[in-house]
Amino acid sequence: MREVRRKFVLYAMLAVFILLLLILSIINVTNFTMAAADADAITAMLAENKGRFSEKKNEAPDFAQETPQMPGSAGGTAPGDFSTLPFSPNGFGPMGPDSPETGFSLRYFTVRFGKDGDAKLTVYQIAAVSEEEALAWAQSLKSESKKNDVTGWTHGTYRYRCYTRGDSVFVTVIDEGRELTPSYRILIISLIGMVFGLLISFLFLTYISKRLFKPLEDADRKQRQFILEAEKEFKIPLTVIRADTELIERENGPSDYTSSIHRQVSRMADLNRNLGNLALFNESAPSENCSLSTVFETAASEAASALETAGIRLTAEWTEGITINANPEALKRIADELLDNIGKFAVSDALIRSEKHEGRIILTVSNDCTLPDGSCDNVFDRFIRLANAEDRPGAGLGLSFVKDAVRQIGGRVSAKVEDGRFILQLFL
Amino acid sequence: MKLLFASAERDLLLCYSRLLQTEGREVLTAFDGPQLLSQLSGSPDLIIADAALPRLDTAGLIRFLKNEGIRLILLLNDKKQKNAFRENLPEEAFLSYPFSPEELEEKIRETMNLTLGKAVIS
Structure with missing residues (x-):
């Protein structure tokens, strides 16, 4: 806002x-x-x-002899005769x-x-x-x-x-x-007047925009708060549904219906998390210097068991000493989303690498995949899911959040598939 | 193994108490702080508790369990809750909602495989 x-x-x-x-x-x-x-x-x-x-x-005219008269006036000149006017x-x-x-x-x-x-x-x-x-x-x-x-x-x-x-x-x-000289004076005065006018307009617009946008900002904040609260409220019901479905399967054996419930619960859990990310992503959130490797290593350790279960080997190549000024929570969520993406779509291995190039931090996240080569920048659009996502959970919001969050800290993202690898790059 | 599962959500308590009663486990349940504390007399090997259990001083519980050497898994609804307890609990002790039964089983295995000293004491 x-x-x-x-x-x-x-x-x-x-x-x-x-x-x-x-x-x-x-x-x-x-x-x-x-x-x-x-x-x-x-x-x-x-x-x-x-x-x-x-x-x-x-x-010089002899004004004693020639008194200028208005045209058409009594005793004056004929109508239309302006020759005696003081002004031509x-x-x-x-x-x-x-x-x-x-x-x-x-x-x-x-x-x-x-x-x-x-x-x-x-x-x-x-x-x-x-x-x-x-x-x-x-x-x-x-x-x-x-x-x-x-x-x-x-x-x-x-x-x-x-x-x-x-x-x-x-x-x-x-x-x-x-x-x-008067023309130049008018020019200078009008220029000065223009500068003052612009300054006063700026001050007025800044003040009035605060008042105009306050209701919108309040509504936006309340909306985000509502989404975050709703996200929290959804978590336990999703946990219960998963557990109950598991119990049904243990007592009656798995079925297509219970499998369907598992899939839909995963999808809802993913959507719920992404909605929370998008709501949490707040442009006025405080920033601080964060170590990129620390944030990602924490996220990687949390995702380690899930990646191991999926049979994905994660390799990290960190350039030490890289820090970035960003909201730590947003950075952690970016890391979580990228690792979650790896968990869902990597076939067997993934790589996270950080480097510094010409003053910019480049974070590369790549994994093997089954997609054809080509650019896929549209993967950052909301609700877009690539061809290999058909049978995977997710609503197509994760990378959209990553793009918004990276842009908020002045960076940009890109994605492509090259030689059987999905390569995501964050330029921070 | 004896587990104590504590949550204010009755449905969660119901399904997980059944799920956890596998592989010879005994499951005690509690839905608030006072009941959890009273169930401690049953000497559970592991406590799985919601970080926002009603009428419970979670920080106090963590300190108590640390002294008693009892393992703990803290269930989180909000990652900000983790920051409040991160100093006294290892990373492995946290599990965020929503989790699957498999994830909870994995977390139980991890926690029980940790040395007693590390499980509660950071």
Whole structure:
């Protein structure tokens, strides 16, 4: 359940991030695009007059004589005539291209290239760029512009227009640094806002997910507890049924029916144990450093008599000193399941080997078998039983538990049949 | 051989007392702690008892049997129970539910084949 909650927070954060990024992008791209459009409007206006402001536009209006009127208002201009508005329709405001202040505040230069290609600085109203630099920039921009009337950004915050008037080519470059400053501020503020937004979202989602998932976690815990209690309750009845069946056989002789009872009891006992394993497997169970060889040797000693009865010779090859950080109970159950598997399906011999390879612990459990060669990774799916399991007890849950438990400790499993041996490998 | 089988489960007591009465064995039964203790006067050679027998201090029983040199097989319903008694009992003394009659027979043979000192004393 913790894993589910973690994924919930992760995906929710991803959604918030994408949404914020989208909003941020729309705002800032629009902002910069509009800034570029504003600059282009100014360079277009300059281009009308060969790279300079017209005399008329540079004059300050006489507000005493010309009072701006709303269009259509009494005594004002005709409807639709926006020429006297303080703001032009494209929203530039008092500092737009139509503003008489623009000519005074704009930092720009214009270079004219004659028919023979010689460059002349016709307007130089800028301090940050020297005349030599201005000529060099213009030369470079003219060379790059393949078409007439090309606009673009150059040297960061400078907007240029390259255009032809008559026989001459003009390059006008305006300094948009001051105009772009608010846009950059908006970009930085929106980025900072996005980071804060993400942080606040993360904290909120972490808090809210705890409350949202608590009922689910409680239900999951109760379900596991119920299964574990039920598993315990089933054990004694299964023991009694086995013993009673044995008594019936001793008194009346074995029959197909008593054999059937034995098989079904074994199957139920196996299923019961596996259900308990799956319920016990708890992602929040505490971990500690466990010696792999000790855990498996304990499990092997418990399974020794069963293996001996089945005529299976078990060989163990341990690399000393291998420890693993895992829940000891889960590790013991993994060992029990693997040994139980050997007891059920091995023909005559089995091998358990541990080794370290490139920082990973590899535990190999192999036994001879009657299966055909090939991969059998599906053996880790629940309720899957291979061909040699038809007349053996079990419900197909044991290896499923092993896979889940190994994954919980960050490992993986694989299974294959090769040269008549069933080989299971745990990469821990 | 004289066995004492102790379990609160009456059905289990019934079937195993019959099953164990083979090969000349005498089987005493008990369904709780006080009855088990009273049956000790019958001097059983081996006690097979549920680890969670009602009204029984299992740890105390283990210590007592250790002093008396009486062999014990403890029946476990939960592996956590093993951890509680592992210090005073060898691994061979534990048998988990559900077990088959054959497994119990095997465990009896193992326990009886152990030297007296090892059977109860770890």
